[in-house]
Amino acid sequence: MNLSLLILLPLLSAVAIIPFKGARSARIISLISSSSQLVLAFALLYFYLNERSAGNTANMLFEDNYTWYAPLHINYHVGVDGISIAMILLTAFVVLAGVLISWNVEKLGKEFFFLLLFLSVGAYGFFISLDLFTLFFFLEVAVIPKFLLIGIWGSGKKQYSAMKLALMLMTGSAFVFVGLIGLYLNTNTGNGQHTFDILQIAQMNIPLSVQKFFFPFAFVGFGVFGALFPFHTWVPDGHSSAPTAASMFLAGISMKLGGYGCLRVATFLMPDAAHQYSWIIIVLASIAILYGAFATMMQTDLKYINAYSSVSHCGFVLLGIGILTKTAITGAVMQMVSHGLMTALFFAGIGMIYDRTHTRQLSQLGGLLKIMPFISTVFVIAGLCSLGLPGFSGFVAEVTVFMGGWSRADNFYRIATIVACASIVVTAVYILRAVGKAIMGPLNVGEGDSSLLRRAAGGGVDAKWNEKWAAALLIIGIVAIGIAPFWLNDLVTPATETIMNKISAIVK
Amino acid sequence: MGRPEARMLNDFLYLMNAELLVTLIIFILLFLKLSNEEWKNEGLLNFINFLLLINLAAGFFYIPNGNLFGDMFHTSELVTFEKNLLNLGTLIISLQSYDWLKTHKHVAEFYILLLSTLLGMFFMISANNLLMFYLGLELSTIPLAALSNFDLEKRRSSEAAFKFIISSAFSSGLLLFGISMLYGATGTLNFMGIKAHLNGNSFQVFSFILLLAGFGFKISAVPFHLWTADVYEGSPVAVTSYLSVISKGAVLFVMISIFYNVFTPIADSWYNMIFLISVATMIIGNLFALRQQNMKRFLAFSSIAQIGFILVGLSAQSTAGSSSVIFFILIYIFSNLGAFGVISLVSAVKGKENMDDYRGFYKTNPVLSWVLAISLFSLAGIPPMAGFFGKFFLLFAGAGKGNYSLIIIAALNMVVSLYYYLKVIKIMFMDANEHPLEKIKTHWQPKIAMALCVGGILVTGIASGAYNYIHSLLK
Numbered sequence: 016m017n018l019s020l021l022i023l024l025p026l027l028s029a030v031a032i033i034p035f036k037g038a039r040s041a042r043i044i045s046l047i048s049s050s051s052q053l054v055l056a057f058a059l060l061y062f063y064l065n066e067r068s069a070g071n072t073a074n075m076l077f078e079d080n081y082t083w084y085a086p087l088h089i090n091y092h093v094g095v096d097g098i099s100i101a102m103i104l105l106t107a108f109v110v111l112a113g114v115l116i117s118w119n120v121e122k123l124g125k126e127f128f129f130l131l132l133f134l135s136v137g138a139y140g141f142f143i144s145l146d147l148f149t150l151f152f153f154l155e156v157a158v159i160p161k162f163l164l165i166g167i168w169g170s171g172k173k174q175y176s177a178m179k180l181a182l183m184l185m186t187g188s189a190f191v192f193v194g195l196i197g198l199y200l201n202t203n204t205g206n207g208q209h210t211f212d213i214l215q216i217a218q219m220n221i222p223l224s225v226q227k228f229f230f231p232f233a234f235v236g237f238g239v240f241g242a243l244f245p246f247h248t249w250v251p252d253g254h255s256s257a258p259t260a261a262s263m264f265l266a267g268i269s270m271k272l273g274g275y276g277c278l279r280v281a282t283f284l285m286p287d288a289a290h291q292y293s294w295i296i297i298v299l300a301s302i303a304i305l306y307g308a309f310a311t312m313m314q315t316d317l318k319y320i321n322a323y324s325s326v327s328h329c330g331f332v333l334l335g336i337g338i339l340t341k342t343a344i345t346g347a348v349m350q351m352v353s354h355g356l357m358t359a360l361f362f363a364g365i366g367m368i369y370d371r372t373h374t375r376q377l378s379q380l381g382g383l384l385k386i387m388p389f390i391s392t393v394f395v396i397a398g399l400c401s402l403g404l405p406g407f408s409g410f411v412a413e414v415t416v417f418m419g420g421w422s423r424a425d426n427f428y429r430i431a432t433i434v435a436c437a438s439i440v441v442t443a444v445y446i447l448r449a450v451g452k453a454i455m456g457p458l459n460v461g462e463g464d465s466s467l468l469r470r471a472a473g474g475g476v477d478a479k480w481n482e483k484w485a486a487a488l489l490i491i492g493i494v495a496i497g498i499a500p501f502w503l504n505d506l507v508t509p510a511t512e513t514i515m516n517k518i519s520a521i522v523k
Numbered sequence: 524m525g526r527p528e529a530r531m532l533n534d535f536l537y538l539m540n541a542e543l544l545v546t547l548i549i550f551i552l553l554f555l556k557l558s559n560e561e562w563k564n565e566g567l568l569n570f571i572n573f574l575l576l577i578n579l580a581a582g583f584f585y586i587p588n589g590n591l592f593g594d595m596f597h598t599s600e601l602v603t604f605e606k607n608l609l610n611l612g613t614l615i616i617s618l619q620s621y622d623w624l625k626t627h628k629h630v631a632e633f634y635i636l637l638l639s640t641l642l643g644m645f646f647m648i649s650a651n652n653l654l655m656f657y658l659g660l661e662l663s664t665i666p667l668a669a670l671s672n673f674d675l676e677k678r679r680s681s682e683a684a685f686k687f688i689i690s691s692a693f694s695s696g697l698l699l700f701g702i703s704m705l706y707g708a709t710g711t712l713n714f715m716g717i718k719a720h721l722n723g724n725s726f727q728v729f730s731f732i733l734l735l736a737g738f739g740f741k742i743s744a745v746p747f748h749l750w751t752a753d754v755y756e757g758s759p760v761a762v763t764s765y766l767s768v769i770s771k772g773a774v775l776f777v778m779i780s781i782f783y784n785v786f787t788p789i790a791d792s793w794y795n796m797i798f799l800i801s802v803a804t805m806i807i808g809n810l811f812a813l814r815q816q817n818m819k820r821f822l823a824f825s826s827i828a829q830i831g832f833i834l835v836g837l838s839a840q841s842t843a844g845s846s847s848v849i850f851f852i853l854i855y856i857f858s859n860l861g862a863f864g865v866i867s868l869v870s871a872v873k874g875k876e877n878m879d880d881y882r883g884f885y886k887t888n889p890v891l892s893w894v895l896a897i898s899l900f901s902l903a904g905i906p907p908m909a910g911f912f913g914k915f916f917l918l919f920a921g922a923g924k925g926n927y928s929l930i931i932i933a934a935l936n937m938v939v940s941l942y943y944y945l946k947v948i949k950i951m952f953m954d955a956n957e958h959p960l961e962k963i964k965t966h967w968q969p970k971i972a973m974a975l976c977v978g979g980i981l982v983t984g985i986a987s988g989a990y991n992y993i994h995s996l997l998k
């Protein structure tokens with residue numbers, strides 16, 4: 016299967032939007048494009064599993080390698096393993112849900128869908144890249160659409176948040192850039208030539224001093240994207256100011272770029288340094304998990320609640336990577352997928368509520384189950400998944416990380432695991448409080464929005480078809496992982512084994 | 524091959540074809556001006572742009588290679604390519620200035636002066652001797668002062684011209700001082716002769732510092748940048764864009780060839796100087812750009828910061844370094860001229876040059892806003908625009924030296940520069956405004972210029988052909 020289709024499809028459909036006038040054709044094109052992306056992602060999964068069951072044990076499948084800048088040894092090199100496929104599936108789900116949920120965007124609709132599709136080009140490209148330059152290229156491609164999406168269509172202090180997000184992410188990518196250049200210049204493919212190729216670099220032995228110097232750059236750089244404490248401050252502002260679809264993309268996909276980068280670039284290519292620094296990563300991740308959870312308790316705005324809880328949940332990803340066992344890393348990948356789906360669903364639910372009540376303040380909401388049962392159910396499911404209820408994906412992922420952490424017979428790792436476990440209690444507190452306040456209880460829809468109540472009496476305020484489909488899609492994903500986690504586990508494990516083979520040589 | 528004189532003449536015609544063509548156009552314009560025939564501005568502009576197009580196209584047909592005048596003048600595929608770049612930039616600027624020039628009283632004079640400076644740059648690039656270089660430099664500088672004064676009714680314009688002529692006279696003085704000291708130290712003005720006599724003693728290094736100061740003025744590197752903002756603000760936009768792209772580009776071409784081919788024996792000394800100047804230029808250019816309210820001043824300081832990045836590439840002392848600098852200039856032509864194209868149009872049609880005037884610009888002029896946005900993204904180095912590749916390769920080449928501190932400083936400076944580029948985007952796309960500038964109607968010629976710029980920005984990076992070609996020329 017030709018992986019470049021994953022980039023070309025959204026790119027061409029984004030270009031196809033340009034000549035049309037108005038939002039209508041734009042959203043139809045986007046819907047067609049994003050559903051084809053989902054089909055493509057499933058086709059990829061199918062072919063991938065076929066190849067694997069046919070006994071193909073290559074590290075990466077469906078590789079394509081073209082020379083791009085020959086004098087600088089830059090190639091367009093793509094390929095996928097289980098981790099990439101999981102991320103691609105996640106992206107396809109979230110993109111389709113995001114397009115559906117934004118069906119009624121009227122203001123500058125054409126530009127909106129153009130940017131959404133363009134953003135997905137960056138995400139797909141990032142997940143399939145096997146060349147550090149291409150990877151970095153796509154990482155940065157995904158930043159500016161976010162800036163525009165938040166700044167133009169956002170709410171609240173949107174300009175501030177957009178600028179903050181863009182600058183923080185670009186600082187992150189500046190760090191990544193330094194890390195990548197450092198790696199590149201210390202590779203040697205014979206007679207002093209360098210390479211950007213991830214698979215080739217993985218075969219080399221980069222000197223420990225080099226790794227120790229450049230690992231922090233790469234890890235912190237990607238960590239900014241993945242909400243590594245203390246570089247997470249763009250998350251709450253960015254998420255809460257963004258329009259619904261952009262929040263879904265941000266939390267569902269963009270933050271995963273960081274986690275994936277930490278794993279694929281920083282840890283995989285510089286395993287010695289990852290081992291040496293792992294205690295710092297674990298400490299920072301544990302702080303993020305606890306701090307994020309406690310900070311969420313103090314929030315009264317629904318979007319801020321989910322944004323801070325994302326900081327906490329993404330902490331599990333970094334914790335899993337920091338623990339450096341096979342189970343923990345598998346758990347980290349599963350947490351990325353799970354959190355991506357769950358948080359997208361959560362933001363979708365919040366967006367739907369906000370569209371109707373025009374408030375996100377907990378104090379102004381109550382009893383929504385009475386007038387919008389579907390939306391309320393979505394909200395509750397997202398909440399339960401977030402607090403790690405068995406049967407949903409969050410439970411599976413978090414437990415895998417904990418198991419991975421506990422399996423290291425060392426008090427330090429076990430304490431970190433206990434701390435992380437403890438955060439679940441806090442999570443339960445804020446989730447149940449939000450659900451109890453907004454969904455249950457006496458009806459309250461903010462200040463004097465009488466037209467809403469009148470329409471509610473006619474039963475016309477619940478989710479529309481597009482919103483139902485978007486929510487259903489994400490719920491299917493969550494439940495599929497929650498009930499049958501083994502398929503995701505089996506998909507990811509061979510890839511994490513490859514990464515661990517490199518590391519366990521050092522750990523032991 | 525016949526008699527020696529005939530061969531001389533043939534060589535002369537072949538090797539100097541670019542210079543002769545520009546001279547020919549200057550003469551045509553001169554005769555047009557002298558004849559009694561009154562030309563309408565529109566017709567004249569169409570005619571001139573047609574000539575410039577031929578001039579550009581001719582550069583690609585025959586690529587000469589050789590020396591003239593006892594090794595004073597040399598040309599090669601690389602030199603021709605650099606001249607073509609300058610031709611391209613001049614054509615784009617000329618197309619963009621259509622709306623400004625069509626009501627101007629002195630169109631022919633404008634182009635005579637403009638092309639004289641272009642001719643000077645050609646000689647400068649082709650120079651193989653310090654005297655020849657100096658001749659070209661002066662020919663390219665003095666008419667520019669007159670051009671800065673071309674908004675004839677505006678006092679600021681004459682002020683700009685005055686500042687420009689004084690500062691360039693000063694820098695020429697430094698340069699001449701450096702040249703004469705170098706002559707004293709080496710006994711020759713020929714580049715290869717100088718190289719043979721360089722041994723790195725302090726007298727030679729001092730004369731090099733003077734030369735560097737002269738160059739620094741021309742490319743407005745810190746601490747020789749103080750003239751830039753005032754001159755850019757006062758001059759007509761066409762001249763500002765010419766100053767910021769073409770004239771800097773030409774000097775950078777010369778710097779590359781001289782630094783990489785002549786001053787190699789004292790490479791270590793000049794590396795340190797370029798390192799310091801580069802860091803200072805990036806930081807100060809960025810800091811001042813943050814606070815600008817006038818679009819032209821803003822681009823002036825941002826172009827100072829860009830020079831800082833270019834110097835990072837120049838410091839690399841490798842083929843990757845020189846090719847990345849030339850590649851970046853190509854991209855810089857597209858990006859900066861794309862931005863200046865919009866600004867020049869708004870300035871010519873509406874007379875507005877402040878950032879605040881651009882509030883809500885996207886509502887009324889979506890296409891122009893996207894052109895400006897794409898150009899600014901490219902300047903900021905954001906993919907998939909070409910500027911990303913340009914900057915990446917510059918830093919990349921600079922890192923090849925193993926000095927990571929320079930790269931870390933440069934990478935962080937890119938973030939700072941992003942802030943002010945995004946600020947303009949924010950003003951255009953996000954700020955609400957009751958009375959945004961009305962829709963601007965324009966002639967097809969500026970439109971073509973903008974399309975060229977945007978096309979160049981989108982294609983030059985993604986398609987690796989341009990870089991590979993430049994790299995092959997430098998091998």
